[in-house]
Amino acid sequence: MFAALPAGASGSFGLHPQDGPHVDVRIAITDDQVTLSLTMNLVFLDELIPQRREQADLIDPPESSQTIAALLEYFASEQPLLVDGEIVEPRIEALYIDDPSPELMPLFPRTGMRGLRKIRFELIYPLSSPPDRVQFTWNSYPMSELTGGPLVIKAELTAEGILDIVEFTEQERGYTWHRTGQDIQSRMLQVPEPVVQQEDSSLLSTISIIVMAVGAIVLIAMLVSGRPAEALATLILMVILVPLFYLVGRPGNTPPTKEEARTIFDSLHANVYRSFDYVDESDIYDALSLSVDDELLEQMYATIFRGLIMQEEGGAVSRVTRLTPLNFDLENVGMLSRPTGPGLPEREALGFNVLYTWQVEGTVTHWGHSHSRTNNYTARYGVIATEQGWRISQMQPLEQDRVDDDPEFTLDEDIEL
Known part of the structure; x- marks a missing residue:
């Protein structure tokens, strides 16, 4: 459940220098569990769960059990998760602590290694059935070194295949997710359908009959009068015109x-x-x-x-x-x-x-x-x-x-x- 990463491995956590408390929050909702993935530096951790350690800028392996117990108690009591109105107790899947390079210390003149070293863990909330409503609460807002006010916590939330951004503030500490049940098609904007130009079938039939009748009369007259060449030309013209008439008059997109x-x-x-x-x-x-x-x-x-x-x-x-x-x-x-x-x-x-x-x-x-x-x-x-x-x-x-x-x-x- 505890792992210490090798020296210089802080890059795997995504180094983002801030000489003060910071936390990365990612939430995933599936049919069988809610996962809260958290990465924070020790400055933020100490704001979340004040505890004594042998070294302030380090969590030794023997101290990991104490840290895990304190985290579970905090999230169960101070930031409970409600699924369909019922509190769900979490478990910690894993806890990792990086071992950053001392060469990065100049980036953190105030907080030193406590600001540079990060802890990462996942809180797993098991579910017995797919959730319809999940209520989140975030109650820890240390002072930001950038703004001088309480931190605004922005989290990535993935649910129903969609990635969204959730914001927690000291004034708005809660967020409720609701299942939409929408498929891909229903999430898209409606696009007008191509307009099909309809034919007038009755008029088309009448004109076709007239063309065929007139052609037949002309064809017979030419054959009787001994003009086979003209009769052949009339027949060819009828063969071309009638299908062409249907082709031009068929339905199409406007x-x-x-x-x-x-x-x-x-x-x-x-x-x-x-x-x-x-x-x-x-x-x-x-x-x-x-x-x-x-x-x-x-x-x-x-x-x-x-x-x-x-x-x-x-x-x-x-x-x-x-x-x-x-x-x-x-x-x-x-x-x-x-x-x-x-x-x-x-x-x-x-x-x-x-x-x-x-x-x-x-x-x-x-x-x-x-x-x-x-x-x-x-x-x-x-x-x-x-x-x-x-x-x-x-x-x-x-x-x-x-x-x-x-x-x-x-x-x-x-x-x-």
Whole structure:
């Protein structure tokens, strides 16, 4: 249950220097348990459960049992977890303490090794049945060295396949999660269906009969009058015209207006980013397939995923917290080529091309706080009508600019995520 990591291994915990108390909180809700994964430095631990140790900046192996007992008592009594109205007692799955390099000590002039050394453990709350409601409480808010006020604890919560951010403050200490029961389809914005232009079958039949009757009369007259060449030409013309008439008059998709195209694309584009609220890659692909044509899925996944990575935060993947359309130019409406697999013939489908500019605000949450980044993007897209509905079939990224506060842009209404 106790493990000490080797010297220099603090990087495995994700070093984020702060000369004061800090904690990283991650919550996972499944059908059979709630898991609270916590990583904190000894400064925060001592605020949580004051206890005496032989060395203030170290937890020796013999002292681990005392620490585990104190943690279990604290979370059971001071921060109880309620599932469907009933208190659930936790157990500690494992407890690890790192052994950071002394070379990092200059980053912590006030708290020293107590601020640098971290403890990590998981609280497991076993469940007898899938939960409908889980109530969390957080009651420890040491003073922040950055703000001078009580810490604001931001936690990552994963449930029903979705990653969300939960915030605990000294004023708002509780959070209640409710099961939604929603599947992937119901989490997406509704996209208008392609409008099918219906034929008038009765009129079509009447005209076809008239064309056939007139043609037959002309054909007989030409044969009687001894003009076989003209009769043959009339027969060929009838063979061509009648099927062509049906072909032109068959049902088809009606081209969207500019306003309709804007509504279609805004919804599809927002759903692309909503797909990345999911944690598992398979769920992300399933969600993307509701907005993106099959041949573009891999490229779309890779492009959006790269855009969500924050290199300045160690390559962490951010969560989109705001998506704002900036500019929409409808370039053309008509028949577009639909990508096919290798060796397959090209196909066409009714669709439209747009030149689109949008803004994305992404957030990475760790060590109880978050880092945000805002980027503007411009790309050219193709959208086609398929048997399953409208889908993005083409994408050509053009520009990407990092912005934090750009007064030159007048933002359209945000897309709800």
